[in-house]
Amino acid sequence: MTLLGQFALWAAFLIGLWSAGLAFLTRWQDRPELAAAVQRSAYAICIALLVAAFALWKGIFAHDFNIEYVASYTSRNLPEYYLVSAFWAGQKGSLLFWAVVLGIFGSLAQALTSSRFRDLLPYVAGITNLIVVFFIAVMLFGEHANPFERLSFTPPDGNGLNPQLQNPGMVVHPPMLYLGYISLTIPFAFAIAAMLARKLDAGWIIAMRKWAIMSWIFLSVGITIGMWWAYLELGWGGVWGWDPVENASFHPWLTLTAFLHSVMIQEKRGMLKRWNMTLVIGTFLLSIFGTFITRSGVIASVHSFTQSSVGYFFLAFLMVTAIVSFTLLYTRWDSLKPEAELESMVSRESAFLFNNLALVGIAFSVLWGTLFPIISEAVRGTKITVGPPFFNRVNIPLGLFLLFLTGVGPLIAWRKASVRNLQRQFIVPVAAGLVTFGVLFAMGLRGFYPLMSLGLAGFVLGTVAQEFWRGVRARMSMYGEHIFAALSRLVSRNRRRYGGYIVHVGIVAYFVAFVGLAFQEKVSVQMVPGQTEVVRSPYGHDIAFTYMGTSQYQSLNRLVSAATLQVTRDGKRLDDIVSEKRQHVDSFGRPTFEPSTEVGLHSDLREDIYVVYAGSPDGTERAQFSLIINPLVNWFWIGGVILVLGGVLAMWPGGPQIKTKRRAPVAQAGYGVPLREGAVKG
């Protein structure tokens, strides 16, 4: 199987080189058969890489421990679903995973893109193939990077998978992030193809728009599931630690979000072409930068793979890609002139520009903080740490500014807003924000940031509710529709816009959840069976924990010590929470890693009761626990679901052409309602 895998890798590598040569060094524009050959090469590479993936998975499932990768990340008693995720658990497998998914995306881009973009597609194939070639080159020529490398002996069992990776979240989180990173290649390829082909009208934007939204959804899901995994698996009771690798996933998400806003200005007004091109290139480069950080070990991170020369392949790739892309952009600068100009500071365009400034500014500040230890060491020769206190101090104000703009953007008209328009638009959302602020203050909430965050959250929700209500009300008035029919048709006829508003609601949920985390209560206790400890929750409830005892048993590939706590809230029975210590063993019963911790959790919309069994003093049943009350954590996951729903709605193709009977013409249509049916495009 390793021979088949190696052969498939080499085949994909050579086809990729050949097709890139055809795409960039021949006049395929005059030779349709060459253009077709380049496009078909994407499918050939995809098939070859799928064969390579099959070969590795076959080795994993067959427990072929002669393959170094299989021996390093699996064991005979590893549950089967973790055998699937072992594919991307290590450096080598994740490189192959990246190449395979890029091969699939490259093929899909060729298969699903309309033939009216035939001037771009061979270039797109050439670019995606060239990037696939880079990843295969890393595997073939990098130091200890080939997933099919064999050992000189066959161990009887493998090392097994790191216990922290034996979590359902880790089955989904890395592939989702990878899908986000990898799919960013397609918008980048279209951008470069448009510049190479000198087709710099809105065509390339239309061709790649759904890919960009899809990347954004994958990144959002990947980041959110990563937070969920960190929350459940690491046992610290938090979701985001500003770790360099976490930051690396956040950078492209921010710049891609900026692009998804600013591209609307290009579509609608023909402006910001240069800026959008810069954002697409920058987002792709940031995804490669994240990969470099993860794989080079230049910055200390709990997520990093071990330090290796592979990182320097990525650094070289990053630099070459940046130089080529920005040189190309420079040469096409004049062709990217705007077709219109801004007319007012108080306009939707300006609001989007300031929104872009905030998003890119946050991306810069996170990048700056991530790199500052290296910069400081280079300048002063002194190592420093840049941890959460730094990032919170710098980014919380920027985040609040962004939340404010999230509420402001939809309220301002395109081109130029009048004072009357502003008054009419802002009164309800501002009132919603002030009422939220006032009610929470009256209820005893204190602290500038929590009050500001929740007040602004109320403002944004007011904006979104007003947008939906005005649209629905106008449709009801114009077409005599029932409220639900009006809502359904309003949304289905402008999915991007209303999908975007739903995404804004998801973002608000995240802010609410972050505010909740600021009120976390955490205490370390030691208890003997039957003992009770009481923790006062931030809402003022008494949460009582009664330790019932620890049981020990064997299960699957682990030896478990499970401590049970009976929990009551103000004397009312709530739940029995079990937190575990797990000693993982191989198929011979030998310990493979140090014992890991499984968090015990009772979760509802108001708060999470989070228990971590830390272990026992002197081998007795007396147990140490971290008892944590985390308000509002569930809103992260709810926000994530809302975010994805909004994103999927925004990228959903087409829209039903529903014939409706118009009741009577109205002098002034409500905001967001077409004056004529079908005027609003999805």
Added chain:
Amino acid sequence: MTTRRDAVRLMGLLLLPGALRAQDQGEATPVAGLDDADRLYSPEWAGRNRDTLTALDNDPLVIATERRMRCTCGCTLDIYTCRTTDFTCTFSPALHKEVIALWVEGKTPEEIIDFFVAREGEAILMAPPAEGFNVAGYVVPGLVMLTGALGLAAWISRRKAEVAAVEITAAPVATTPDEAARERLRRALDDVES
């Protein structure tokens, strides 16, 4: 005649489906040995031995002090988070004991932090002190944002002025009343469609 071996086989056959189901579903197979009420059957399964907690382990000032310093194990967590999260770490409990010892000696949080900075270097701080070159770390993002905002505002104002100039010079020549009406309608539709 039923032998003892047959009886055992029969029992095995009766129990086998349940045993297999338990294995398939990853169900727990209890291990005897907890009869000794106060001792764990196998203490090593429960991880490293924990020291007895004292009131100072939950003292808010001790926690706040530890939150400002990084664990030296390389995990990037602060001492408090590491000692209450990574129960395999041997560094953070040792650092915690040192903090407690200094606290008991009557040192203030600042003095404790100074002690560790003198010994471990500035890298032990979770965030660099805002002095010297480190000021750049805190100020640059804000400055970049401010410069960007001012630049953006200036750019929009300049564009606005250019558009206004073009409209003034072009209006009498290019716009007929019908065209103007059409343009207003187009703008209104744009606003509505946005």
